[in-house]
Amino acid sequence: MSPFALVFGTALLSPLISHTRWLKGLSLLILAIAGFNLSLGEGIGLTYFAQTDAIRFFEGIILIVAAAIVLHFDHDDHGTLTQLLLIVAASMALLESSTLLSFVITFEAMSIISFVLVSNIKDSKQAEGAIKLFFTGATATGIILFGLALFTLSGHSIDTALGNDYDAFSLIALSLIFIGILYKLTIFPMHAWAADSYAQVSHSNAAILSALMKTVVAVATFHLFSPVLAQLSMPSIYGLATLAVITMTLGNMLALYQRNIARMLAYSSIAHAGYMLIPFAAIASQFAHIGLLYLAVAYLFMQTAVFLILARLYQDDGIETLADLKGLAQRNPLYALLFSVQLLSLAGIPLLAGFMSKAVAFYAGVDAGLWLFVLIALLNSALSVGYYAWIIKQLYFDAPTKDRPLVSRLGFVLGELILVAGTLYFGVVAIDVFKVIGGN
Numbered sequence: 001m002s003p004f005a006l007v008f009g010t011a012l013l014s015p016l017i018s019h020t021r022w023l024k025g026l027s028l029l030i031l032a033i034a035g036f037n038l039s040l041g042e043g044i045g046l047t048y049f050a051q052t053d054a055i056r057f058f059e060g061i062i063l064i065v066a067a068a069i070v071l072h073f074d075h076d077d078h079g080t081l082t083q084l085l086l087i088v089a090a091s092m093a094l095l096e097s098s099t100l101l102s103f104v105i106t107f108e109a110m111s112i113i114s115f116v117l118v119s120n121i122k123d124s125k126q127a128e129g130a131i132k133l134f135f136t137g138a139t140a141t142g143i144i145l146f147g148l149a150l151f152t153l154s155g156h157s158i159d160t161a162l163g164n165d166y167d168a169f170s171l172i173a174l175s176l177i178f179i180g181i182l183y184k185l186t187i188f189p190m191h192a193w194a195a196d197s198y199a200q201v202s203h204s205n206a207a208i209l210s211a212l213m214k215t216v217v218a219v220a221t222f223h224l225f226s227p228v229l230a231q232l233s234m235p236s237i238y239g240l241a242t243l244a245v246i247t248m249t250l251g252n253m254l255a256l257y258q259r260n261i262a263r264m265l266a267y268s269s270i271a272h273a274g275y276m277l278i279p280f281a282a283i284a285s286q287f288a289h290i291g292l293l294y295l296a297v298a299y300l301f302m303q304t305a306v307f308l309i310l311a312r313l314y315q316d317d318g319i320e321t322l323a324d325l326k327g328l329a330q331r332n333p334l335y336a337l338l339f340s341v342q343l344l345s346l347a348g349i350p351l352l353a354g355f356m357s358k359a360v361a362f363y364a365g366v367d368a369g370l371w372l373f374v375l376i377a378l379l380n381s382a383l384s385v386g387y388y389a390w391i392i393k394q395l396y397f398d399a400p401t402k403d404r405p406l407v408s409r410l411g412f413v414l415g416e417l418i419l420v421a422g423t424l425y426f427g428v429v430a431i432d433v434f435k436v437i438g439g440n
Contacts, residue, residue: 071415147176237381248274291361298353327400
């Protein structure tokens with residue numbers, strides 16, 4: 001049975017399982033079986049869907065990260081677990097989409113599931129974040145469907161793979177679809193909603209939205225639109241690169257001034273969306289495919305981990321601000337260490353996945369002749385060290401504001417160890433993996 005069918009079927013059956021503990025165990029088993037079937041080359045196997053080595057590899061990473069998220073869930077997260085399984089299934093379908101028709105259908109399916117994911121509202125702050133996410137999704141959908149209609153009017157079919165020979169009207173239509181997708185990827189000037197939504201919804205939901213869904217959309221979009229991007233003129237390429245550096249600069253600058261941890265990480269997420277746009281602009285480079293895939297894999301591990309840690313700290317101790325973090329290393333050294341490793345990786349410190357992924361993506365930019373934009377991206381990466389280091393300073397060098405120690409939770413720690421293992425592995429030895437798959 002295909003990994004998609006296994007995960008999707010489990011999600012449909014999950015309401016029949018009354019105890020979250022049983023559902024967690026079944027979910028972990030299904031994710032493991034899905035991973036095994038994926039290693040055998042199993043895909044969706046439906047018309048309009050196709051699999052490549054790179055897509056299969058990234059789907060495997062998604063299953064690993066999903067397992068880590070499952071381990072994080074508590075006894076009252078039954079509904080969220082169901083939504084996670086649906087998102088994982090939709091992610092596989094989106095990644096394997098080979099036509100505009102299948103892409104738009106699965107893209108909208110993911111959007112609808114994300115609305116349901118954040119609908120478990122517990123306070124006014126979460127309600128505000130959910131409403132902003134809904135209106136953002138509706139706006140993006142409108143833009144995408146308008147572009148799709150124009151593309152159909154231009155005489156092209158939406159149930160065939162995109163090519164590289166389109167007239168001006170068709171390119172305008174495809175550009176509108178692409179803009180709608182960039183809205184979801186939080187690219188300037190369509191970024192402001194993310195700072196509020198990611199910070200205001202529950203932190204575990206923010207991990208799914210800002211890490212898993214964002215990387216899936218980025219990789220799937222690159223996979224589908226590569227032939228069209230290769231047709232763009234140099235002014236258009238420079239325009240994409242300009243959007244990338246504005247997005248990362250704005251995200252990093254605004255993150256510096258935040259005292260709420262979730263909001264700081266939300267702006268950091270916007271900055272990383274800018275980094276991910278560099279390979280899109282560097283499509284002329286043979287390293288662009290590998291660069292984006294490496295960035296997506298590294299970011300998926302890092303961003304998921306930090307938001308899940310923040311979720312645990314908030315649930316166990318009400319930690320929300322930098323001041324609340326003070327002295328965490330004295331209260332729970334393991335949590336502080338796990339948090340610090342992922343923050344250092346997000347900052348791009350060597351021997352961690354964040355450094356290697358940026359190095360490959362930036363090399364693609366230089367190879368495509370975008371060296372000035374890459375220089376700005378390097379300066380941004382250095383700038384981001386400031387606020388990540390400030391968080392670590394609160395963890396280790398400030399006196400704790402509370403005396404009560406934090407007790408480590410086994411399931412959560414196991415999940416975080418999976419994520420930190422991915423961050424370390426892809427920072428030290430995994431470049432050979434990307435050479436093998438070649439980004440194809």
